[in-house]
Amino acid sequence: MTWSFPIGRLFGSELRVHATFFLLLLWVGAVAYAEGGPAAAVENVLFIVALFACVVAHEFGHALTARRYGIRTPDITLLPIGGMARLERLPEKPLREIAVALAGPAVNVAIWAALTLITGVQSQIDALGAIEDPGVGIVERLAAVNLFLALFNLLPAFPMDGGRVLRAVLAMGMSRVKATRVAAGAGQVLAFLFGFLGLTGGNPILLLIAVFIFMAAAAERSDVALRAAARSLRARDAMITSFESLRRDDSLQAASNALIRTTQHEFPVLDAGGRPEGVLTRGALFTALNSAQPPHHVGEIMAGPPPSVALTAPLDAALDALFQETAAAVAVVARDGRMVGYITRENIGELMVVSGQER
Known part of the structure; x- marks a missing residue:
């Protein structure tokens, strides 16, 4: 995801933080400092660290449950609305998708129960209204946040977990594409509601959440429609066959x-036998040309060998390679390993528009 950066790895998944996540943290911390001074700011930092851990635990609830079904989670990104675990693929069976979706809120409920039952703190959801108030205990606030995260994520609208449950239930009686449209539409309606409340109430964080919900719902709907159409096509149907290639020792x-x-x-970098050795992107070339000491050869700035698929491979296999490995292109190779074409996100989208498959 753009505007995010890695901070480490845990259980085989890369942890990433979206830049806008810090807007939420800054807002909460600033209010606490203004009302309670340095002591409140220190307590607020501890609260933020604990909140960070709870969000990570929520996302690993999804990731570890998905792993039971053989689905990896390449990365987890923390967002203002909580977080996003990027699964390499979604469970096709509705009951499995429901299990993966509910695992996240279940973790928050478990944390809330532990804080309220074991420590004896009396947590109320009303404590969220004073989340920046240093007079409210950190444990009480943390318990309230976990209860809120569980309830918020169970809303039946994308991209919340409840939206995935809704989609899975609907998919039992209709196509997955149509079920996704319904759940994504509910998410966009919710986004408009949050946007209206944010504007009328002067709450920029709520506006930010509305934007994320709207964009995530639209992206989910497009992705599912694209993958449904790709199942009927092959890599050879989408590949670019007219292109210029480079050698690693080219200047x-x-x-x-x-x-x-x-x-x-994108420029494929091929060896003498026509096999892919790397990919040089326009962005990488511009960066190199603008550097104080530009490198001499293409091999010094190219990305590593691209993922490859066979001519007859299903197009959704190329999609998986593009999005799972965040590659600039996927090489389409013949039986002897020679590159005969390549696939990018842009030309897949163009194919769907031209062929009338996307809807």
Whole structure:
């Protein structure tokens, strides 16, 4: 996800934080400092660290449950609305999707129960209204936040976990694409509601949450429709066959000339036998040309070998390679390993529009 950066790995998944997550943390911390001074700020930092841990635990509830069904989670990104575990694929069976979706809120309920029952703190959801108040105990606030996270994520609308449960239930009686449309539509209606409340109440955080919900719902609907259409196509149907390639020992001037005379954004780097060794993107070339000491050869700035699929591979296999490995392109290779074409996100989208498959 753009505007996010890695902070470490845990249980085989990369932990990432979205830049806007800090807006929420800054807002809570600033209010606490203004009302209670330095002591309140220190307590608030401890609360933020604990909240961070609870959000991570929620997402690993999804990830570890998905692992039971053989589904990896490449990364987990923390957002203002909680977090997002990026599964390499979604469970196709509705009951499995329900189990994965409910695992996250279940973790928050378990944390809330532990804090309220074991420590004896009397947590009320009303404590959320004073989340920045240093007069409210940190344990009480943390318990209230976990209860809120569980309830909020159970709302029956994408991208919340309740939206995935709704989609899975609907998919038992209709197509997955149609079920996704309904759940995503509910998410966008919820986004408009949050946006209206944020505008009328002067709450920028609520506005930010509304934007994330709207965009995530739209992205989920498009992704499911794209994958449904891709199942009927092969890699050879979508690959780019007219392209210029480079060699790893080509100069940056040669790469620049190729960029100028073509419309390509990605240049496959092939060996003498025509097998892919890497990919040079337009962005990487621009960065190298603008550096104080530009490198001499393409091999110094190219990305590693791209993922590859066979000519007859299903198109959704190429999609998996593009999105799971965040590759710039997927090489389509013949039986002898020679590259005969490549696939990018852009040309897949163009294929769907031209063929009338996307809807």
